[in-house]
Amino acid sequence: MVITPEFRKSSLSGAGQNCVEAKRLSAPGPPRREQVPRPGVGVRDSQHPDEGHLSFPDPEWGALLASLRSPE
Template sequence: MNDTPSIDGDPPPLIWRKSRASNASGDCVEIASLPDGGVAVRDSKNPQGPHLRFSASEWGAFIGGAKAGEFDSPSM
């Protein structure tokens, strides 16, 4: 990510990306790296809408939980 401020002093725009495993329907989330090491998350169908911001430690805990299966649907 380019951390160079723009001429007017605003932070640079975020660079959003989708997973390579995204489906063609476009129903995905996108993430962007933040200058402080955190991560922003948004709905790809609404790129101008709100986004969530997570610190590096929060994002790490989420990714660790996802890898460990903490968010898997319960078996029926």
């Protein structure tokens, strides 16, 4: 059985608000093995989840989070 990480919405998001969801991306592993985590995060619009997602490599994702957490 292959387990794929699910998109998650922030617990700070309220119902019905414009939100994004994120998940750790994974790449297929060898046959009959679990998925192997791949460096990166997928981000999608929670109100239009079927329209795909944007992929961010770990360094860029980390830089984005650091800038959002910055007091400036």
